[in-house]
Amino acid sequence: MIFDFEALSKKDRYKLVVSTVVPRPIAWMVTQDAEGRINAAPFSFFNVFSNDPVVVGIGVGARGMGGEEEDDFKDTLANIKATGEFTLCLVSEETAQAMNVTAADYPPGVNELEKAGLTTAPSAKVKVPRIAESPVALECRLWQMIPIGGHNLVLGEVQAVHVRDDCMLDPARLYVDTPKLGLVGRMHGAGWYARTTDRFEMPRVTAEQVEARRKG
Numbered sequence: 001m002i003f004d005f006e007a008l009s010k011k012d013r014y015k016l017v018v019s020t021v022v023p024r025p026i027a028w029m030v031t032q033d034a035e036g037r038i039n040a041a042p043f044s045f046f047n048v049f050s051n052d053p054v055v056v057g058i059g060v061g062a063r064g065m066g067g068e069e070e071d072d073f074k075d076t077l078a079n080i081k082a083t084g085e086f087t088l089c090l091v092s093e094e095t096a097q098a099m100n101v102t103a104a105d106y107p108p109g110v111n112e113l114e115k116a117g118l119t120t121a122p123s124a125k126v127k128v129p130r131i132a133e134s135p136v137a138l139e140c141r142l143w144q145m146i147p148i149g150g151h152n153l154v155l156g157e158v159q160a161v162h163v164r165d166d167c168m169l170d171p172a173r174l175y176v177d178t179p180k181l182g183l184v185g186r187m188h189g190a191g192w193y194a195r196t197t198d199r200f201e202m203p204r205v206t207a208e209q210v211e212a213r214r215k216g
């Protein structure tokens with residue numbers, strides 16, 4: 001079945017894309033306004049796009065994303081425009097409920113982390129704090145902002161990463177106990193998520209190995 005995006009409404013295109021491009025990691029963004037008031041919200045239009053420099057990208061919609069209205073900026077975007085900084089925390093199953101609370105549409109200046117019963121820890125390279133309960137936090141400076149229709153693609157350069165101590169297998173060799181992070185991803189519909197516990201291993205293969213297998 002093919003769905004022609006030219007013939008679909010914005011809402012229907014959104015529905016199809018978020019139901020198929022899964023699972024998506026969740027960027028739990030902490031920002032501050034010009035007065036230093038803290039804001040937090042999750043964004044699943046997110047990934048890492050480069051490793052030298054390390055640049056992450058987050059698609060921030062207008063208020064009412066998924067619907068038809070495109071009126072104003074979300075607080076996260078307004079704050080990044082004002083300060084050029086953010087921290088990006090990753091969401092574990094333990095913090096998933098709290099993450100969901102921070103997605104509620106509070107007015108500017110309201111600290112969603114307090115509403116969710118979360119605390120902050122200081123960052124080293126940026127002024128914006130990170131979510132203390134999150135097992136991983138990336139400290140980021142704005143690299144570039146690219147308008148895409150009603151969205152803005154925020155590209156941030158990672159300055160430092162915090163990993164919870166007990167999730168490091170060997171700090172000297174930078175071995176992370178990734179399964180222990182217990183991270184979750186966003187799935188389809190309004191409220192489906194996936195755990196990262198159901199894994200399988202598949203080492204990379206060389207062209208020679210593939211050819212040898214094909215020849216039997």
Ligand SMILES: Cc1cc2nc3c(=O)[nH]c(=O)nc-3n(C[C@H](O)[C@H](O)[C@H](O)COP(=O)(O)O)c2cc1C
Nearest residue numbers: 041042043044045059060061074075076103104105
């Ligand atoms: C799991 C999850 C993922 C989300 N992903 C996005 C996203 O990628 N882009 C977006 O604009 N909004 C996304 N939202 C909605 C925002 O979190 C929501 O609009 C929030 O109120 C924005 O907060 P702010 O105005 O404080 O920035 C997501 C919500 C949830 C629960």
